[in-house]
Amino acid sequence: MVKQNLLISDGKLGGGLAISLEILGEDTCLEISSSSSRRKLMKSESQPGGKVATFLASMRDSSPTRFRDTTDRFGTDERISWVVRHPSALALGMFDQIVHASRGKQIVMFLDYDGTLSPIVEDPDRAFMSDEMREAVKDTAKYFPTAIVSGRCRDKVYSFVRVAGLIYAGSHGMDIKFRNKKSRGEAVSFQPASEYLPMIDEVYQILLEMMESIPGAKVETNKYCLAVHFRCVDENKWSVLAEQVRSVLKGYPKLKLTHGRKVIEIRPAIEWDKGKAVEFLLKSLGYANSDDVLPVYIGDDQTDEDAFKMLRDRGQGVGIIVSRVPKETDASYSLQDPSEVMHFLRRLVEWKQYSNLTY
Numbered sequence: 618m619v620k621q622n623l624l625i626s627d628g629k630l631g632g633g634l635a636i637s638l639e640i641l642g643e644d645t646c647l648e649i650s651s652s653s654s655r656r657k658l659m660k661s662e663s664q665p666g667g668k669v670a671t672f673l674a675s676m677r678d679s680s681p682t683r684f685r686d687t688t689d690r691f692g693t694d695e696r697i698s699w700v701v702r703h704p705s706a707l708a709l710g711m712f713d714q715i716v717h718a719s720r721g722k723q724i725v726m727f728l729d730y731d732g733t734l735s736p737i738v739e740d741p742d743r744a745f746m747s748d749e750m751r752e753a754v755k756d757t758a759k760y761f762p763t764a765i766v767s768g769r770c771r772d773k774v775y776s777f778v779r780v781a782g783l784i785y786a787g788s789h790g791m792d793i794k795f796r797n798k799k800s801r802g803e804a805v806s807f808q809p810a811s812e813y814l815p816m817i818d819e820v821y822q823i824l825l826e827m828m829e830s831i832p833g834a835k836v837e838t839n840k841y842c843l844a845v846h847f848r849c850v851d852e853n854k855w856s857v858l859a860e861q862v863r864s865v866l867k868g869y870p871k872l873k874l875t876h877g878r879k880v881i882e883i884r885p886a887i888e889w890d891k892g893k894a895v896e897f898l899l900k901s902l903g904y905a906n907s908d909d910v911l912p913v914y915i916g917d918d919q920t921d922e923d924a925f926k927m928l929r930d931r932g933q934g935v936g937i938i939v940s941r942v943p944k945e946t947d948a949s950y951s952l953q954d955p956s957e958v959m960h961f962l963r964r965l966v967e968w969k970q971y972s973n974l975t976y
Contacts, residue, residue, distance in 0.1 A: 699943035706950040729916035788841035790894020848879035892927030
């Protein structure tokens with residue numbers, strides 16, 4: 618482990634901002650002693666990343682073949698700058714800042730699944746969450762309305778989580794069903810893309826046959842959207858895979874392509890995403906345009922950025938990106954991996970239990 622002490626100039630204080638930085642392999646921990654200086658630094662602009670010219674370049678950008686490939690693109694200064702602008706939700710003072718913002722408000726938790734509650738694995742059918750994480754999610758739901766917002770099929774993500782009483786929003790929020798406890802168990806159901814099901818099934822069958830020619834490629838149906846996983850595909854074959862998927866979609870203008878970590882997704886070309894899903898759920902729970910709620914969204918992928926942006930534009934809520942490496946994000950805070958997500962959920966429950974005893 619290498620520990621570095623750095624000084625960042627702070628003209629307002631007439632001195633400097635002391636930072637203790639610990640680097641352990643690929644992990645970075647940053648503690649900042651001045652909250653006013655931290656806020657000033659967080660307002661600094663993001664490092665320019667350049668525009669992605671092609672879909673293939675975009676695939677590579679979001680899907681590094683090795684973890685080290687991504688970290689090596691950033692120097693220490695860039696990593697420090699990113700952590701300053703997106704401090705750990707578990708860092709000294711940051712967790713207190715989050716819970717302080719919830720005073721007099723109802724926290725509503727929104728959680729992505731893959732990469733947030735479970736690790737990213739080569740076989741998407743084996744993306745199991747740990748029993749410890751399941752208990753943490755179950756305890757969280759005892760104190761806060763909790764929703765799982767995933768690109769997975771709603772039934773599949775439920776089979777992974779297996780916690781009753783949660784809200785499950787599958788297919789990036791295009792498949793929502795739950796019973797609203799605030800409305801005496803009233804059933805809430807929303808599937809804005811139902812008319813696309815025959816088309817999506819047709820494309821699924823085409824892609825299943827087509828991807829047989831690309832070793833390692835896997836096509837997954839998530840009911841209202843499709844996922845073409847290329848985690849196990851040789852990088853030299855990515856361009857072939859991308860071209861084949863795009864060629865299929867040319868015949869289906871009502872569908873669109875998006876991408877995430879080692880996955881290409883096919884979705885209905887409608888104005889709906891995880892941000893819209895969170896807005897819908899807040900409204901269904903009775904918190905539309907309410908000052909009495911603090912939405913907290915935790916996610917790791919590009920599709921979660923729609924939710925982060927919605928919370929930022931709303932000016933009310935907390936976005937937490939799960940990432941070990943710097944990336945462009947509208948989230949305010951960060952956590953490194955699912956183990957830190959579990960730690961954050963446990964700490965939130967402990968804070969709520971203590972506050973219930975003292976107030």
